[in-house]
Amino acid sequence: MKFSDLLKPDAVKVMGSCSSKKRLMHDIADLAESVHGLHAQRVVEALLERESLGPTGVGHGVALPHARVSGLDEVLGVFMLLERPIDFDAVDRQPVDLVFSLFAPEEAGVEHLKALALVSRTLRDAGLCTKLRANRDPATLFTILTEFETVKAA
Numbered sequence: 001m002k003f004s005d006l007l008k009p010d011a012v013k014v015m016g017s018c019s020s021k022k023r024l025m026h027d028i029a030d031l032a033e034s035v036h037g038l039h040a041q042r043v044v045e046a047l048l049e050r051e052s053l054g055p056t057g058v059g060h061g062v063a064l065p066h067a068r069v070s071g072l073d074e075v076l077g078v079f080m081l082l083e084r085p086i087d088f089d090a091v092d093r094q095p096v097d098l099v100f101s102l103f104a105p106e107e108a109g110v111e112h113l114k115a116l117a118l119v120s121r122t123l124r125d126a127g128l129c130t131k132l133r134a135n136r137d138p139a140t141l142f143t144i145l146t147e148f149e150t151v152k153a154a
Helices: 021-036 040-053 110-123 126-133 138-153
Strands: 012-015 057-059 066-069 076-086 096-105
Touching (some): 012 021, 021 040, 021 076, 021 096, 040 066, 040 096, 096 110, 096 126, 126 138
Parallel strands (some): 012 076
Antiparallel strands (some): 076 096
C-alpha cells in the first residue's frame, strides 16, 4: 500500500481557519463528500463516534482521525494543513495542524490497519512534517506526501 493508493490530488486542502475539533470533523467530512462521494453527515458521525473511544491526535501537531464508513470498497484518505493549529486533545496536549483522515469499508480488516500504520509512520518523520508545514499549495503537499515513501525507499 502506498500514499498514492489512499490520497487523490484534490483530497488535499489548506484550511485558513478552523474554530474547533468538531468544526474540523465537519470540514473533513465535506472534503470527503466532494472528493470521494461519501455522505458528509455519516462521515461526521463515524469520526465523532471513533473519537469518543479515544483521541486520534497522535502528538507533534499530527492527528489521524479515522472511521469505518458504509458503502466504501477501499480505504480512502484526505489531508488537511491547518494554518492555525487547534486543540485536538492530542496525547502530548499540543495543538494540531497536520490532519490525515482515513475512511475504511465497514468490513475492512487488515487493509485499514495497514493504511493507518503507513500514515502514522510517515507523519512521524520530523523532516517530512517540516516540509509540509512550509508549504501552502495543495499540489505541492500532495507531491511531498506521495513522493516521501519513494525517497525513503531509495
